[in-house]
Amino acid sequence: MTHFTARAHTNIALLKYWGKADTTLMLPTTTSISLTLDEFYTDTTVWFDAALVADDVMLDDEVMTGKGYDKVTRFLDLVRDMAGETRYAHVHSANHVPTAAGLASSASAFAALAGAASRAAGLALSPAELSRLARRGSGSASRSIFGGFAQWDRGHDDLTSVAKPLVETIDWPIQLLTVIINDQPKKIDSRGGMQHAKATSPFYDDWVNRSNALVPVMQTAIANHDIDQIGQLAEANALQMHATNATAQPAFNYLTDSSWQVINLATRLREQGISVYATMDAGPNVKLISRPADTEVITAALAEAIPGVVVRTATPGPSIKIVEGDQI
Ligand code: ADP
Ligand code: DP6
Ligand code: CO
Numbered sequence: 001m002t003h004f005t006a007r008a009h010t011n012i013a014l015l016k017y018w019g020k021a022d023t024t025l026m027l028p029t030t031t032s033i034s035l036t037l038d039e040f041y042t043d044t045t046v047w048f049d050a051a052l053v054a055d056d057v058m059l060d061d062e063v064m065t066g067k068g069y070d071k072v073t074r075f076l077d078l079v080r081d082m083a084g085e086t087r088y089a090h091v092h093s094a095n096h097v098p099t100a101a102g103l104a105s106s107a108s109a110f111a112a113l114a115g116a117a118s119r120a121a122g123l124a125l126s127p128a129e130l131s132r133l134a135r136r137g138s139g140s141a142s143r144s145i146f147g148g149f150a151q152w153d154r155g156h157d158d159l160t161s162v163a164k165p166l167v168e169t170i171d172w173p174i175q176l177l178t179v180i181i182n183d184q185p186k187k188i189d190s191r192g193g194m195q196h197a198k199a200t201s202p203f204y205d206d207w208v209n210r211s212n213a214l215v216p217v218m219q220t221a222i223a224n225h226d227i228d229q230i231g232q233l234a235e236a237n238a239l240q241m242h243a244t245n246a247t248a249q250p251a252f253n254y255l256t257d258s259s260w261q262v263i264n265l266a267t268r269l270r271e272q273g274i275s276v277y278a279t280m281d282a283g284p285n286v287k288l289i290s291r292p293a294d295t296e297v298i299t300a301a302l303a304e305a306i307p308g309v310v311v312r313t314a315t316p317g318p319s320i321k322i323v324e325g326d327q328i
Contacts, residue, residue, distance in 0.1 A: 003047035003090075003325040006115030008144045009317035010040040010097050010104035012176055012279060012287050014234040015211055015218050017139050017152065018241045019198035026135050027161045029198065030211040031154045033218050034143045037176060039314035040097035042108035045090075045325065046116040052088035059093050075110065075137040076117060082133075083121035091117070098183035102254060102283015104144075106190065110137030111144035115322045130320070131163040140190075147319040149222050151215070170316040172225045176279075177288040177298055180310040181258045188252055190282040196252065197244040207244050211237055231277025231289040235266075238279040254282050258306060262286040265305050269298065287314070 011034035019029040055073045057064040064072065076089055091113065099105045114134035118125050125133065127145050135142035135152075143150040146165040155161030188196075198204050214233055221229035245252050255263075263278045266288060270276060276298055277289045290298055292315070299311050 001047045004116045004119040005045040006112040006322045007043050008108045008111035008320040009036045010108040011036040011143045015237050016241045019194045028154045029208045031215050033151045036147050036317040037314040038317035042112045044093040044112035044116045046120040048087040048089045050087050055088045057091045079117045083123050085121040100185035101183045102281045106138035107140035107144045110134050110141035115320050145320050173291045176314045178312045179262050179286045181284040186283050197248045200249040201244040201247045203247050227275050234279045235277040256284045259284045
């Protein structure tokens with residue numbers, strides 16, 4: 001049995017995906033644009049084994065059960081269907097990113113699983129095919145097939161809802177300073193949160209229209225290496241996404257007082273002429289879009305505002321890599 005290992009990096013959306021038009025095919029309501037990060041990634045090894053009576057799934061040396069296990073086996077069923085594979089699989093995964101904390105572990109996880117499982121099942125998928133497959137595991141994973149800036153076109157069916165690279169190699173200074181406010185699993189997962197916001201927020205349709213309208217504007221900002229324009233668009237888009245949660249019925253919230261301290265700090269630093277902009281996913285942790293040259297002044301301000309806070313520097317990361325392992 002040949003086993004395959006894939007390494008996929010997380011990505012943070014600059015224009016977000018927050019809601020599904022189709023929950024089975026995982027078609028989003030918005031086109032999203034992201035930056036893949038070198039700092040956070042998942043390694044996943046897969047091999048199929050005729051001796052198994054069920055899939056064996058391990059995450060960080062612990063047996064996966066419950067909802068997390070079900071997501072993986074349902075995903076493996078898709079791979080088995082595509083490949084005519086009838087055996088169950090071993091899936092051994094390691095997250096080099098906090099799991100379920102709003103730092104996009106599902107993006108790196110399902111991109112890595114798509115890569116390793118498809119190869120272990122004998123499939124040789126193109127990057128676009130891999131992106132479509134990864135999307136079925138977690139929408140944000142569609143973008144983690146690619147390095148650098150990527151765009152997931154919302155599309156209208158399985159074939160057209162796919163990510164593509166915008167700029168894979170980034171030769172100008174941009175980073176996401178990641179402020180770790182809480183690395184523990186969130187109470188409301190991304191899937192449930194976006195579904196509830198879509199179903200109940202009176203502002204949801206407005207969020208969709210505004211987000212989709214920003215796609216060409218963000219593309220131009222990226223092409224121009226314009227960190228201020230990228231940051232302004234990303235911060236506004238993130239706050240509008242979080243506003244759909246704040247206006248859901250009942251309302252809910254991923255951001256804490258500390259998150260707001262960091263968001264407000266970014267505003268204050270901008271008044272001093274520093275290019276720093278906040279973006280937040282479904283969790284309290286804040287990523288600060290900034291230039292590497294400003295790291296010291298930003299981290300000093302953070303340390304003063306929140307003593308002892310942990311900051312991890314994330315620069316643009318690479319596309320998925322798949323390696324063949326030894327025979328088992
Ligand atoms: P995040 O902000 O981390 O992406 P989500 O709520 O989107 O949070 O997804 C978290 C879920 O993704 C976990 O509860 C688990 O079901 C799944 N997940 C995360 N890492 C892995 C992994 N390495 N292998 C399989 N599933 C994973
Ligand atoms: C706020 O891709 O984690 O990070 O497709 O249900 O697995 P599922 O959700 P997921 O949602 C990501 C939401 C987000 C924004 C983004 O990454 O675009
Ligand atoms: Co996720």
